[in-house]
Amino acid sequence: MISFLMRRTIPRCRAYSSQTTSELTKVEVNEKTGVAVVTLNRPPVNGLNVAALRSLEKVIGDLETNKCKGLILSSSSKNIFCAGLDLTEIYKPDQEKLKSLWTAFQDLWIKLYGASFPTTAALNGHAIAGGCVLALSCDYRVMVPNSSIGLNETELGISPTAWIIASMQNVLSKRSVELALLQGRIYKTNQALEIGLIDEIANDKDETIKKCEEFIAKYSRVQSLAFSLTKRELRGKAISELTSNRQGDLQFFVDSINNPSVQKFLEKYLQSLKSKKN
Numbered sequence: 485m486i487s488f489l490m491r492r493t494i495p496r497c498r499a500y501s502s503q504t505t506s507e508l509t510k511v512e513v514n515e516k517t518g519v520a521v522v523t524l525n526r527p528p529v530n531g532l533n534v535a536a537l538r539s540l541e542k543v544i545g546d547l548e549t550n551k552c553k554g555l556i557l558s559s560s561s562k563n564i565f566c567a568g569l570d571l572t573e574i575y576k577p578d579q580e581k582l583k584s585l586w587t588a589f590q591d592l593w594i595k596l597y598g599a600s601f602p603t604t605a606a607l608n609g610h611a612i613a614g615g616c617v618l619a620l621s622c623d624y625r626v627m628v629p630n631s632s633i634g635l636n637e638t639e640l641g642i643s644p645t646a647w648i649i650a651s652m653q654n655v656l657s658k659r660s661v662e663l664a665l666l667q668g669r670i671y672k673t674n675q676a677l678e679i680g681l682i683d684e685i686a687n688d689k690d691e692t693i694k695k696c697e698e699f700i701a702k703y704s705r706v707q708s709l710a711f712s713l714t715k716r717e718l719r720g721k722a723i724s725e726l727t728s729n730r731q732g733d734l735q736f737f738v739d740s741i742n743n744p745s746v747q748k749f750l751e752k753y754l755q756s757l758k759s760k761k762n
């Protein structure tokens with residue numbers, strides 16, 4: 485359990501206190517503001533396996549319980565926010581693990597997209613596929629230059645499900661969503677800003693966090709209850725639709741991944757990622 489001790493006398497530079505929940509997700513809470521920096525920590529690329537997804541979900545649940553004032557989602561990697569689902573878990577998958585993976589991703593999205601407090605993504609690097617979904621689930625995105633963000637699922641041979649489309653529609657124009665998803669397009673930082681996929685550019689990781697703090701501070705005069713009820717009104721439909729069709733959504737994912745042409749693509753894709761270094 486994360487405890488929130490408000491010691492207003494703590495100097496600014498020492499305000500964040502480390503409260504590690506698990507090695508996979510580090511949590512630091514600013515004791516002055518009640519804002520939590522949650523850092524994804526699964527090197528090398530923060531690939532999302534079941535443990536990483538569950539760890540982040542638990543942290544968000546704890547932050548809800550403790551009436552967190554805001555969340556800044558960050559990464560311990562130098563140049564990668566999150567490379568999406570762990571590809572090694574979806575290539576030649578164990579069927580039970582595959583189901584657990586998608587169920588954990590659904591659970592995490594429901595908590596993050598529906599969080600009752602302001603949420604931000606401090607994108608200190610690439611945010612691809614599932615990594616982009618995490619960013620889209622937040623209320624605000626700040627990214628460093630020369631990074632990439634987008635949903636490349638159609639390139640992988642699969643189609644995004646309704647709740648993922650809803651997350652993108654929440655942020656982009658209808659036209660931009662169509663282009664982004666149908667082309668499986670990955671955007672560079674400046675292109676992402678142009679279409680509204682991110683909200684701001686920052687020079688480095690520290691500045692992404694500072695800009696996220698500034699965004700969250702804008703809510704200091706907003707009543708928490710009014711904030712959460714309004715957010716629920718705005719986002720509740722997409723969440724209810726997934727909640728009432730979790731099994732169908734899971735089956736769609738499992739069938740998509742088990743499709744032989746998707747497996748064939750994944751084999752080549754993984755090889756191409758590995759051979760980049762040679």
Ligand SMILES: CCCCC/C=C\CCC/C=C/CC(=O)SCCNC(=O)CCNC(=O)[C@H](O)C(C)(C)COP(=O)(O)OP(=O)(O)OC[C@H]1O[C@@H](n2cnc3c(N)ncnc32)[C@H](O)[C@@H]1OP(=O)(O)O
Pocket residue numbers: 528529531532563564566567568569570571572574610612613614615617632635636637640642643644645648737740754757758760761
């Ligand atoms: C599949 C889906 C679903 C159906 C449902 C529909 C919609 C769902 C939408 C949300 C769901 C999304 C599913 C996914 O998230 S699938 C994951 C897709 N991710 C990617 O395509 C990203 C692939 N990675 C990259 O493009 C690059 O690695 C990078 C992130 C740009 C970073 O580049 P770089 O800094 O050059 O690092 P490397 O490429 O050398 O990578 C280092 C190391 O990490 C391995 N790796 C990279 N990505 C993954 C990954 N996602 N999972 C597991 N491992 C990964 C890479 O192979 C290298 O390994 P070695 O060091 O051993 O060579």
